[in-house]
């Protein structure tokens with residue numbers, strides 16, 4: 001696969017779902033990739049937001065390429081918040097204390113990243129906000145002054161599972177419904193293995209890594 005193939009997969013899924021072309025944006029997940037590989041496999045095809053999953057790696061790459069739009073989508077530890085300064089969007093907020101720490105650090109930065117709330121995916125997985133807690137967490141995060149743009153979900157790995165596609169689609173559709181009910185417009189869902197289903201369910205940001213670089 002390559003970036004043009006992923007983009008045509010996204011466009012095909014948009015069309016199939018009756019969505020406007022370009023309504024699902026590709027976020028190129030570049031964690032573990034060198035700047036040289038990013039230039040060759042991503043930026044030679046156009047300009048895309050780049051998603052990093054480790055805070056120091058984000059800091060280092062963004063320092064080298066401040067012209068690019070950087071997103072953060074990894075786990076957030078308190079002592080790593082200081083590295084998020086270059087992030088335009090944090091996809092992986094899952095606790096109110098994280099929002100408070102980012103909002104506080106952002107006072108020194110002079111600007112704050114927008115955030116998405118990561119939703120628990122219902123499987124045995126430790127990350128994400130339990131769905132019944134979402135409205136309360138949303139209010140508390142908004143109270144920090146951060147701009148909450150939407151929800152993010154990571155699908156569980158159901159490879160080889162019967163009814164995999166139906167289950168993933170149901171998860172994505174459920175997440176889309178929750179975002180709508182909360183008045184949030186951005187939906188970060190879909191990775192290399194499942195992005196057509198996510199686009200079908202309304203993803204506005206699709207986080208693809210491996211498929212761009214293989």
Ligand SMILES: *Cc1c(COP(=O)(O)O)cnc(C)c1O
Pocket residue numbers: 029031053073074154191192193207208209210211
């Ligand atoms: C690594 C990662 C991705 C990209 O996954 P691929 O399978 O490489 O496409 C997307 N989202 C998050 C949160 C990730 O950590």
